[in-house]
Amino acid sequence: MSQQRDRVEMAIAEIRGPLLAMDDDAVNRLTDEVLAARRIVLFGMGRELLQLKAFGMRLVHHGFDAHIAGDVTALPVTSGDLVILSIGPGDLDMHRALAGLARKSGARLLVLTAQPQAVIPQMADAVVVIPAQTMADDRGNDALLPMGTVYEIALLIYLDLVAVSLRERTGQTLEEIRARHSNLE
Amino acid sequence: MSQQRDRVEMAIAEIRGPLLAMDDDAVNRLTDEVLAARRIVLFGMGRELLQLKAFGMRLVHHGFDAHIAGDVTALPVTSGDLVILSIGPGDLDMHRALAGLARKSGARLLVLTAQPQAVIPQMADAVVVIPAQTMADDRGNDALLPMGTVYEIALLIYLDLVAVSLRERTGQTLEEIRARHSNLE
């Protein structure tokens, strides 16, 4: 086997582990929250934000009123709305400020994290744990993928499974989803 | 008078000129297009894009279904929708590709420019001319503000006058506008 294929297998194994270790309800929990929300606003930073944006695009493709916090077109949230925040390491100042604002707004707050005992998950109405390495605990091991890489990739795959679940629960065809894809590319 | 105040006056004069030289219908033209559209998508690049985003934020504050082309939450356009494109210098490859896509989509295309004889304005359903210097003609003069700076600032002020006009035409109060401002800051 080539070194490249060997590394693909190592990476896949590092990503598969945390996904299989997630709570059996994890996909349903976020699916239910999205279906119950009037409006959904997503917040994160760095590479986690990129994966939330990938999910935000799918939410829009499925007809949900979804926004990325900080985008110029993002609307405010209030009671009946949902804020989804990803903070792998569990606590960073900007995320804590945002979590506080989400609480004050009256919206529900769902936190995605690898560190459920940290401050921000404790502020949430609902928590989804992705038990993967992040920058909170990335030293002193021999993992192939550094820093929060595994958390970020597992986050993307998990959110795409939620998207599959949302399609089933809303009974939409693939054609309906495709029809909401941007045509200015 | 201090040098700083002197320069403020020079900058103000450079910006005021093109704004006063605009077609007397310019604010109404874009206002009418926005009011007639079902969905509005904005496209530009560089500093022009930033001013379109500032306008996109105001469109959302006024309750319009507005999107920035390329944002993950941007929806597709079709007949009944409006694409607003700013291209001060009149022609650049990425803008031309976008203008072609807008035409193909069936949406109306409104182009903001300083060069109405250029290729892209000629593709538009409606054109608004801001007769200011851009990178198409910024050499060999002694203007204080370089490159497309005057076009960009005049664009922002013009779009904010359109926003004032939209508030009047939709009969909304300032409180209604403020209520759509993001509360996650």
Place this chain on the structure above:
Amino acid sequence: MSQQRDRVEMAIAEIRGPLLAMDDDAVNRLTDEVLAARRIVLFGMGRELLQLKAFGMRLVHHGFDAHIAGDVTALPVTSGDLVILSIGPGDLDMHRALAGLARKSGARLLVLTAQPQAVIPQMADAVVVIPAQTMADDRGNDALLPMGTVYEIALLIYLDLVAVSLRERTGQTLEEIRARHSNLE
């Protein structure tokens, strides 16, 4: 005079006032800070962020190592670096968190604001006041431009005057500046 030209004059007057009322050192203060910095990171939200980005683009055109906080390519800051934060209304939670992080980093913090007595300007190493209306005091008057519009436009013009000053102080030609403009448009 047409109604449109009348409104252009009103808008220009509303913008010119605060610019002329600024401290005579304001352009030099930011110019000096930029010239003394190793790296510059800009932070703001909403329409203020858009104007900081317009300035960030000019900083890059002038050869400075400038970044927008939150961009994927933004590098960290430390002693010798400069954080520029705009907060017209003087205090918002996300901005306060960012200001705290800037302080902790050892970088200098320069705050642009209309409310110098507020919390965040008090945390700064240097403050530039743009004495314009923002969302902190936009009610009960008959200004044409609503909310923080005047602050935002004045901010853009002020920052473009700083860019002019940076070109003079670094002795660069317009051609050198233009050569750093993106060629993928």
Place this chain on the structure above:
Amino acid sequence: MSQQRDRVEMAIAEIRGPLLAMDDDAVNRLTDEVLAARRIVLFGMGRELLQLKAFGMRLVHHGFDAHIAGDVTALPVTSGDLVILSIGPGDLDMHRALAGLARKSGARLLVLTAQPQAVIPQMADAVVVIPAQTMADDRGNDALLPMGTVYEIALLIYLDLVAVSLRERTGQTLEEIRARHSNLE
């Protein structure tokens, strides 16, 4: 096995397949291009762009001069530079315009795609094929992950393996990489 774990296994299998089917040189090809480049600019749209941004962040963490096309801080490219473009379906108008600009600039153009026979890969100096489903061929099968999802996730994992390779080839420690992570979060 729970339905959720069953689906994790299905998703993992759908992603693993194309990664193992990639050319044995794929990781080295991009690694070599990055190491030989003076400056690197990344271009894509939608969810592919998000994965390129994730890679762009890692390039910056590793000390490379990397930019996202369209960002306000992006510098121009010329001979000696590298443009990396991802276009899973092989041809879209905006990407074709960008590829043409990249060619004109004198920079090398590396294209990531699932459709190497399409127009844009044929314009490239180097091509990396990720043989996964995209919106060019997503109908009439019973895959769990819809549209370009598998391409996008495989793209992220592939690019993270390139990042691992870049760390080895530049002989940097994890601490050196971490030290370039933003500290304004």
